[in-house]
Amino acid sequence: MTIDDKNGTTVQVRNTDFKPRRGFTTWLIGKPLQTADAPHQTIGKLIGLAVFSSDALSSVAYGPQELMMMLAAAGIASLQYSLPLVLGIVALLTILTISYEQTIHAYPNGGGSYIVSRDNLGILPAQIAGAALLTDYILTVAVSISSSVAQISSAFPGIYRWRVELAIFFIMLIMIINLRGVKESGVTFAIPTYFFIIMMYITIIVGLVRYFTGTLGIVTNPPELTILAEPQALGLFLILKAFASGTASVTGVEAISDGITAFREPRSKNAGATLILMALILGSMLIGVTFLSGQVSAIPSEHETLVSQIARTVFDSRGFLYLLTIIGTTVILVMAANTAFADFPRLGAITAKDGFLPRQLTYRGSRLVYSRGIMSLAILASILIIIFKANVSSLIPLYAIGVFLSFTLSQTGMAHRWWKSGRLAPGQEKVEPGSVVRYEKKWLIKMIINGFGAVVTFFVTIIFAVTKFADGAWVVVILLPILVVIFFSIHRHYQNVAAHLTLEKYAGQHHMSRHRVIIPIASVHRGTLKALRYAESLSKDITAVHVSIDDDEAAKLQQKWETWGDGVRLVILESQYRLMIEPLLNYLQELNEQRLENEMITIVIPQFIPKRVWANALHMRTADTLRKVLMGQKNIVIVEVPYQVD
């Protein structure tokens, strides 16, 4: 405890040793952490890969499959175009990787689309990027979890009818884990991620070996084909649509640039290397899975996933290795949802700190995580799962459009940043909220790279919006502007409040010239008298007011007041329409009209507090209603004198 005395004001700072009680919550999410306990450990490339790549890598499990379901609209034969299309997606991945590698070096403190757009494009593009990203994090959870449930029900078809319940169970599980705050406890992540990578490579390599030795068979008992579009001839539109479906596979690229601060120094170098490593693994897996699915004649189906079909064909049965592959895939998909659980609350907090989302999102819960953001994400994703019945194919048209929009904004922002960088003299610095801009010799080539990335991702966004519009993309196209408008309304509210409360140019309060006290009373009892006694300590000018709906009762009350009321003036308002609040408000309105300058009106409300909450239902609670109504009135102070009955 320190005591300080400045300008005549005594200030006491006390370290409260108050520890929150243990209860169900502490059992569920662990004992509370002190603010000083915030972890500052950093991670290397190998753990970093595990932590940030689950979203990207897991998309191997649904990206190629969605692409093929779309192509299948032109007949099974058209599945031969899967591989070229996936190669196109790998090319897109390459462009994104090179672009983002530059971002990582420019923004060593974290360079998500929101921050890059805010620094380089302005507040509106930043909010658009923010809205797009937040929407997509929700979709990431919904898609990944739905896909992980689809993996399980490929192995155990009986699960299929429980998929929504299981998906929500998974989301709740991840929510609890995240509320515990194990976010960056690397090993937890490393094991399943590397397990998935290993199982996937085993499957692909064994498949390739068997292909080259000519012993690879085709899928036995293939599942029923799922076609997502009307049967049609193979045309440009269908090809673009299939391509758009496949782009879901590259949506996880931004994760590392969001989380650069988690890396060990030299941060940017480590993070950049991790990004490239991730892209290599993802690209090779995408090509491997697509190639093998063609060779084993796998059928894109919502009843059994491609990965399941490939694995059971490569391993010749639903044996041990098959099961390990399915488990690995399921777990990495759950982990992918976890990435969104790390990013959504963080972006929510940044946006909220800028005043575009409710400020509560910046508050860290008992485990030092943004609990409200985590819970919001879980609820919103669960709602999506319920609406879309945990069906990946229905969710995909909503997914990716936001990601690509934010990619476009981020790349455009980066291009502009290089341009700014080129305008500076060597050694000159420009400090921006998210980073420091310095002169960069190779600014032109870097600008061209990011500019090219911007153009490509812009076209993908357009392709996606057009080809998927009718399938669901329209929802996002409508939703994003609405979100942006809401963000700005919130911002306006906060600015408005701040302007009203500021002490700049504040002349101070006037002293009160008169203090009038009103006590509304329903009957005369110990609680009323307690309130009366308190009122007498405030002012000499007291009026008790009773709203009467029954003459006999009013007469009884008057008699009692004459005995117990200390001579205080009583006003009885006869309420012909049996309304309790309105006549009183009317009366206060009258007082208000005759009020002097700087006259203060205080309402002393006797508040009955029963011991048990249910007992509130047995009382009229007029006092509570009265308080709520009066809170909106200017220059009225409300004093509640509680009387407890136990």
Place this chain on the structure above:
Amino acid sequence: MTIDDKNGTTVQVRNTDFKPRRGFTTWLIGKPLQTADAPHQTIGKLIGLAVFSSDALSSVAYGPQELMMMLAAAGIASLQYSLPLVLGIVALLTILTISYEQTIHAYPNGGGSYIVSRDNLGILPAQIAGAALLTDYILTVAVSISSSVAQISSAFPGIYRWRVELAIFFIMLIMIINLRGVKESGVTFAIPTYFFIIMMYITIIVGLVRYFTGTLGIVTNPPELTILAEPQALGLFLILKAFASGTASVTGVEAISDGITAFREPRSKNAGATLILMALILGSMLIGVTFLSGQVSAIPSEHETLVSQIARTVFDSRGFLYLLTIIGTTVILVMAANTAFADFPRLGAITAKDGFLPRQLTYRGSRLVYSRGIMSLAILASILIIIFKANVSSLIPLYAIGVFLSFTLSQTGMAHRWWKSGRLAPGQEKVEPGSVVRYEKKWLIKMIINGFGAVVTFFVTIIFAVTKFADGAWVVVILLPILVVIFFSIHRHYQNVAAHLTLEKYAGQHHMSRHRVIIPIASVHRGTLKALRYAESLSKDITAVHVSIDDDEAAKLQQKWETWGDGVRLVILESQYRLMIEPLLNYLQELNEQRLENEMITIVIPQFIPKRVWANALHMRTADTLRKVLMGQKNIVIVEVPYQVD
């Protein structure tokens, strides 16, 4: 306005001319009525019959049918026993009528089971009767409305799948009518009731004429038979069970004795004559319908009602007269629900006035009706309709048991009353809450009549409970004791509160020896300073308290406070676990422990009030939470200084 000055206390009585605003509610239920507008008009026998008999008469539409569905379990042939069983029910009706005729004369101010039991048997039997009746009113609504929907769907089978929606629509309609308060506007009732009586008699008489002239055919295209029990041989159990189902037809007998006050003088005589008239009509209809249904070989079915089958056979087609009969039946069933809407809120108010139900039920709404009771009934009945899918046969096993239990209690009470009456000397009077007991010459015969009624209804109750137990009566058997326990808990609460608040033996409040004021502040702004200025008017002993979760912000706040805080002491509580409320409570706890006798602690809370309600979601609302927590603490007064931002 009158001003009165007694014992040194000025009392002002003002007639507020405040008129409630017009809005959606006034549009829906009509403009508010003044208390003085309460109608005191009374009604004669003919209107009285219409008002109070719809419940009883309408049971013709489902009573015989339910009885037959039960019998049908022993094969179609066993339906021949319907008529003898219905004759038994008519005998029961006769006994009840004679018994209740006596009650009506003994209780000219209303003699429902609750009042009779309370005066003669004591508080526990009264509450049992009350619980049983309230439950049955809810069931009356559910059964009548479900049956009325069944009538409509007999004529228009397409309605069948919308029966739940339609039933709830009807309930809402009746609720609104009752909230308007047209309860005893006789003509509204007279038209449909007499219309039903006439149509029913036309059907029966035409049927009988055709029967005696040998031109009555049998039902063409009979509906599918509905059997409610497992196929079995006809045994005593099944016969009793069928009888129990049929007793639903006599449940409406009590209505008139509840509403005696509505009759013109001589009240009891008019009410008694109406009761007998009603019983005659009901008995003849029951016999007529059952007899004809046997002659036309009507099939008890949930897809077409007996009334519909009889009417289309008697009138040879689904023609005009058929339609009128169906309309009449539908409307009277809706009216029957309306009877419950008159009785439930009234009984609720009586019970609440005795302190066994929430007091809010005694409050009359803008149209002088017990709005809360009306709405509760509508909601509860709708829930039943949804649970039981508007199926009359599923609801019947829950119905009637409560009615017969309350009949038993009422008759037992009456028997006891005659016994008391026999003990009095001629001319001697005993005033009871519900009536005045006088010496009655024929007390013995009257006691025997009511005693016999009690025994008969007791046996019916037992038969009902036993034969219907497994079908649903168990719900009521479990529910009633629970309700009675709840009623008594409520009563205990009110007594407890009254004991705590009474001014008897009250020594008065002590004057405060010290007044300590605490202002919790989150930041220093105009609202905080307004609260500070108010606090300064209360006491010189003020402490501002800030719970800090961020050292930098606390330092900024301290600096601002040194400038603006008027030299008032500031305590900063460092909250390591980022909790806002608990450290403050802890601090208050400490103050509380050192507190002097009669020391008062006041918490002055600066309350932020945004102009728009949605804006509340953008603020932490810690002040609100704090208030809620502090309200439970003893000897702490809460002052809210609102500051509005617009």
